[in-house]
Amino acid sequence: MPQIVMAPSKGGDVDTSVKKQAFAFLEKLSTDDSLAGLHIEPIAGCIDERVRTGRVNDFWRAVLFKLQGHGKDAHYIYIGVWPHDEAIAIARKSRLSVNPVNGIAELITATDGAVPAAAPARPIQAPKAEAPPSLLGSRGFDLQSLVEDLGIDPDLARAALAATSEDEMLVLAETAVQWQGLALIDLASGTPLWTVKATLGLDTPVEPHPEPATPEQEDDALIAALQHPAARLQFALIEDNEELRRALEDGDFAAWRVFLHPEQRKYASQSYNGPFRLSGGAGTGKTVVLVHRARHLARQNPAARILLTTYTRTLAEAMDHALQRLDPTLPRASKLGDSGVYVTGIDAAARAVLVGAKDLAMDLESVLGVRSPVISGRTAQNAWAQAAATVPELPDELSSAAFLSAEYAMVVLPGRITTRDEYLTARRPGRGVALDRKKRIAVWAAIEAYRSGASIEGSIDFAEVPAVAAAHLDRTAGQSGTPRVDHVLVDEGQDLTPAHWQFLRALVAPGPNDLFIAEDAHQRIYGQSVVLGRYGIQIVGRSQRLRLNYRTTAENLRYAVGALSGAAFVDLEGEPEVADYRSARSGPAPRIIPCPSLTAELDKAAEEVSRWLAAGVEPEAIGLLVRDSHQATQLARGLDDRGVAVRVVEQGAPRPGRPLVMTMHRAKGMEFSRVLIAGANADLLPAEYLLKGLTDADRMDVLARERSLLYVAMTRARDELLITTSGSPSNLLPTTAVS
Numbered sequence: 001m002p003q004i005v006m007a008p009s010k011g012g013d014v015d016t017s018v019k020k021q022a023f024a025f026l027e028k029l030s031t032d033d034s035l036a037g038l039h040i041e042p043i044a045g046c047i048d049e050r051v052r053t054g055r056v057n058d059f060w061r062a063v064l065f066k067l068q069g070h071g072k073d074a075h076y077i078y079i080g081v082w083p084h085d086e087a088i089a090i091a092r093k094s095r096l097s098v099n100p101v102n103g104i105a106e107l108i109t110a111t112d113g114a115v116p117a118a119a120p121a122r123p124i125q126a127p128k129a130e131a132p133p134s135l136l137g138s139r140g141f142d143l144q145s146l147v148e149d150l151g152i153d154p155d156l157a158r159a160a161l162a163a164t165s166e167d168e169m170l171v172l173a174e175t176a177v178q179w180q181g182l183a184l185i186d187l188a189s190g191t192p193l194w195t196v197k198a199t200l201g202l203d204t205p206v207e208p209h210p211e212p213a214t215p216e217q218e219d220d221a222l223i224a225a226l227q228h229p230a231a232r233l234q235f236a237l238i239e240d241n242e243e244l245r246r247a248l249e250d251g252d253f254a255a256w257r258v259f260l261h262p263e264q265r266k267y268a269s270q271s272y273n274g275p276f277r278l279s280g281g282a283g284t285g286k287t288v289v290l291v292h293r294a295r296h297l298a299r300q301n302p303a304a305r306i307l308l309t310t311y312t313r314t315l316a317e318a319m320d321h322a323l324q325r326l327d328p329t330l331p332r333a334s335k336l337g338d339s340g341v342y343v344t345g346i347d348a349a350a351r352a353v354l355v356g357a358k359d360l361a362m363d364l365e366s367v368l369g370v371r372s373p374v375i376s377g378r379t380a381q382n383a384w385a386q387a388a389a390t391v392p393e394l395p396d397e398l399s400s401a402a403f404l405s406a407e408y409a410m411v412v413l414p415g416r417i418t419t420r421d422e423y424l425t426a427r428r429p430g431r432g433v434a435l436d437r438k439k440r441i442a443v444w445a446a447i448e449a450y451r452s453g454a455s456i457e458g459s460i461d462f463a464e465v466p467a468v469a470a471a472h473l474d475r476t477a478g479q480s481g482t483p484r485v486d487h488v489l490v491d492e493g494q495d496l497t498p499a500h501w502q503f504l505r506a507l508v509a510p511g512p513n514d515l516f517i518a519e520d521a522h523q524r525i526y527g528q529s530v531v532l533g534r535y536g537i538q539i540v541g542r543s544q545r546l547r548l549n550y551r552t553t554a555e556n557l558r559y560a561v562g563a564l565s566g567a568a569f570v571d572l573e574g575e576p577e578v579a580d581y582r583s584a585r586s587g588p589a590p591r592i593i594p595c596p597s598l599t600a601e602l603d604k605a606a607e608e609v610s611r612w613l614a615a616g617v618e619p620e621a622i623g624l625l626v627r628d629s630h631q632a633t634q635l636a637r638g639l640d641d642r643g644v645a646v647r648v649v650e651q652g653a654p655r656p657g658r659p660l661v662m663t664m665h666r667a668k669g670m671e672f673s674r675v676l677i678a679g680a681n682a683d684l685l686p687a688e689y690l691l692k693g694l695t696d697a698d699r700m701d702v703l704a705r706e707r708s709l710l711y712v713a714m715t716r717a718r719d720e721l722l723i724t725t726s727g728s729p730s731n732l733l734p735t736t737a738v739s
């Protein structure tokens, strides 16, 4: 049966009813290309003889390339649907070729605006001496290196050498063949040539093939070239009708499912001898890699027990949804430890272990000390304050709930410390403030008060659950009846606590592909910075980094990264994190609009949201983000009073139909076409109460988290970012945006 290959081009995407007919057309084509009614026809006067058009209906034509080769069945490369005459015009000017330098299949259509040129057509000339300062020239590149070493189209390479800034390069890249555009963006930002080649899978030499002598041999060469990792940025071999339907119906939104970057593809499918860490900035596709990897592992072994997890329940639900969209046929587990993929929040997974355990008394005692074995509820939020109040000798800066709960989560729980003597000699890695013996005695007294209160209540807190679950799994290792898994995939790893890591380490035995961890130290908005090696998770050289942002425009990304400056960030291996991200998309500069009062700010917000809606932006593609839930209610009411109906989002998947108002924390992992950050005022960002009575180290940490929160919020914007303030603007806002 003919093989369908998707290679959607700009402008070839159509509305739903035509899509349905395009699907019917391709479905038929994939069964038998000789069927009547398909009208697969060659075009006179085309630059590539393989091009065809096919009849979708009276008005619409599909543009395709037919590769017959020596195989029984042809490959059809579908580039889109256009009205009849336009389809013919596009077909005439489109060309499919194999890059002579690196063997990548390349499609250039008239719609891309690129100059169709299959191979170096003109003699290569050195740039003239009087040429203006060239960005790539200043990095040591010349026409020869770009064309002959990398394989960039000569005309594009000339234009790239004339570019004097990263922004100019971005404009060029947007019209180039995908892999060439990405290579130029990387080179322009200072990435060495060998790294660019490695990330695109161009680091293995191309096998010298005899020049194809016949059209069939040429077709065969093209079919082979479609499989190159960099070609798969543009071409997707469709496996079945279901995949075809989804790829067509979702258009651009399906891109993450089929057109993986060569690096993403590698991390989704490569086997690792032990824990692997994938870092990457916001929007670099970490979640996409995790979801693909879950599918890969499940397909490789349908009996495998796979846990896909993350910090919050909402994000876990979003990953579950993405997995369903990627592959509805995937084996799913209905509970932790069953065969198939199980998607859940990390706390729910830990809770499931406790709920399923026959006897927890020993585990509770080993982690929390002697206490009632009953667990009947969650420890009250003010329990730390109450415990601190019972210890008058506790110095002020050590009596905040922030300090005590962090000390508990970072030192006491992971160390399974149950006595004062243990605490007095405990190592306190990652804690900024040194404690002498007297202070330790006072802190321990507060911890004991906290624990005895919980014992009386029979309660347990969020931090304790994974710690006890880890102890239970450790104790029952080798026994049946306790859930274990074969693979753990973690998103948002930067937010997990030491006890979470101990729990995960206990859940999966050390071995190949045991843990795959995605993280972004710049997005740590909960808890403290953690170093995995302390909790039995040894990465040792198995870590990689994604730097290409798929979501955010270069303008918004640059601005968002600005919010991170002034704080230090450390990754899960304890190394400093750099913000060397780039984007392949450009758009308007972010705007910051200071308003004289809250009323004026609400007026402005209503005006801008109305403008977006009037311009046809889908309501739910507008995200209105604020620092806290009080502001969310205030903003929603203010907009409502001004005739703009919005929806405040708390738990669960947001319902579509209205612009969505939510806190920045809630927006984590989400994305919107337009983002308005409201109330970015000096007294709210950072919130004043958060900084009260903290040690210097804790204060620095809170400030870094507030910066991260702002970075998270800003990087939710795909296209447009607007920030409004009333009163003094937050000092955390970068100063470079347009007012």
Ligand SMILES: Nc1ncnc2c1ncn2[C@@H]1O[C@H](COP(=O)(O)OP(=O)(O)OP(=O)(O)O)[C@@H](O)[C@H]1O
Binding pocket: 255, 256, 257, 259, 260, 261, 264, 280, 281, 282, 283, 284, 285, 286, 287, 288, 289, 520, 523, 550, 551, 668, 669, 670, 671, 715
């Ligand atoms: N290969 C790809 N092709 C097209 N779009 C992609 C690709 N990879 C990722 N994307 C898109 O980029 C956006 C960000 O992806 P994803 O959420 O996986 O990134 P992330 O690194 O997890 O981001 P964050 O850390 O901000 O949550 C999504 O819209 C996703 O569909």
